[in-house]
Amino acid sequence: MSAAIRITQVSKCFGSVRALDQVDLEVQRGEFFGLLGPNGAGKTTLISALAGLVRADSGSLNVMGHDVQLDYRAARRLLGVVPQELVFDPFFTVRESLKIQSGYFGIRDNDHWIDEILENLGLTSKANANMRMLSGGMKRRVLVAQALVHRPPVIVLDEPTAGVDVELRQTLWAFIRRLNEAGHTIVLTTHYLEEAENLCNRIAMLKAGRVVALDTTAQLLRRFSTHCLRLRTDGAIPAELARGAAQNGGWWSLPFDAFDQVEPMLAKIRAAGCRIDDLEIGKPDLEEVFVRVMQGQHEGQVS
Amino acid sequence: MGHGFSTLFYKEVLRFWKVASQTVGAPVLTALLYLLIFSHVLAGHVQVHGVVYTAFLIPGLVMMSVLQNAFANSSSSLIQSKVTGNIVFVLLPPISYLEFYLAYVLASVVRGLVVGAGVLLATFWFAPLDFAEPWWILVFALMGGAILGSLGVIAGIWADKFDQLAAFQNFLIMPLTFLSGVFYSVHSLPPFWQQVSHWNPVFYMIDGFRHGFFGVSDTSPWLSLAVVGSCLAVLTAFTLNLLKRGYKLRN
Ligand SMILES: Nc1ncnc2c1ncn2[C@@H]1O[C@H](COP(=O)(O)OP(=O)(O)OP(=O)(O)O)[C@@H](O)[C@H]1O
């Protein structure tokens, strides 16, 4: 059975900017896949290439075995994309937009499914409102709805929760989870790493157009250490420790594997005359892994 | 042609129909004003092909409205979709470039015909009109609308901003339509300008269209048909090629 998404050696330049640099990526059917990376890493470009919105300079992209250029009709029918930009057609109501979008995919009588999507996204009361009248978060919901009208087996969401309130975030993820459980493959980009950590079973990290990490979420979290000592101090910690640490806000995260390593670390900090304001011990979270990967300590080490 | 095509066509028609006062009402009013002013100034002074000037003017104004509105429809729809970003809604579905082209051009033709019919209804009280060879009327209205609809697709794809589209309109479409014999017969021009007019394809659209009303024209309607048909074929091929390559739309 072909993979839900197969991306082979894809490169794309915009002028002198290398937005994608020989990206290889495969997403299996039924996965909940996270695509992470800082601003400008190339996430949206990769999604656009997959959706046929931009043409890759080289390489090939497949959706469930269908090439997005050669066999674009099948590929597009199998793919639902929620764009990052908040776009809408001001001429139409919510329901008109969804009916028209269904029509573009060749679907005539889609009212049942449209009602179901509206219900699940909390849009039922807005069905006959003009798109212009909706708040930003509501427009975002319609964007999600539009990507789902043709029941695509592969769903790609480009930052669907940007500018969205807590309540929708929860209802949205509950809905997307249900779709995933029903067999839909989900690919998502987000800058909320907690979301990715909770939802995704596998994650790819992109940096300057290259895949710099690709692993299951569990493996990624274990990658640098099994535990993590987090400290807030009044000054810089000794260089020896700082080298292995990730810094985030006022906090230092020091990875370690066994608890008897904690005492010596604290002793070194005290010896350096550094005051500890706050301290906790826990599991590493995705944010730390992300920061470390982006700092480049493991660049090129793609597993 | 699948349901994707018919939906896109329907959406494009709905788009202008929802704001019909701007997209149909306004151009009909403009044409009516042209008629009142020009016929007031020139009637009694000019006769063309033995037809009173006001009667001569009406088909010209009708065709000019068809052409300008066909252009306006596809070009403004595309540029708006590009600038606001909602063009992705038609780029994501499995709509072929041929379906895309036909939907935009046919909707432009519909807008052109609706406005043209409106202008005709508003103006034909003012002078006695014949419908001598009505097939020519239909043929040239359809083909002229399709040509300008295609030009609108090209301009809408090419332009990145509204002012670029305005430039296309002001420096190409407007001169071509105004210098095509809408307001006069080219036979009344000095020989040099007659020659120039014969290089303007819009002249043949209007001349052929007018032939359908009066049964006489500056050139043979068959020659006009050949010129207009060739223009349509070339423009269609050109536009389809742009769309196939994804020029600017899927850059
Ligand atoms: N149409 C374009 N023209 C020129 N450069 C572009 C274009 N689209 C993207 N880029 C450039 O390509 C690079 C990758 O951009 P992309 O939008 O894919 O990043 P991203 O990972 O989605 O970022 P973000 O998290 O901010 O959404 C950036 O350097 C960007 O400036």
Ligand SMILES: [Mg+2]
């Ligand atoms: Mg992006």
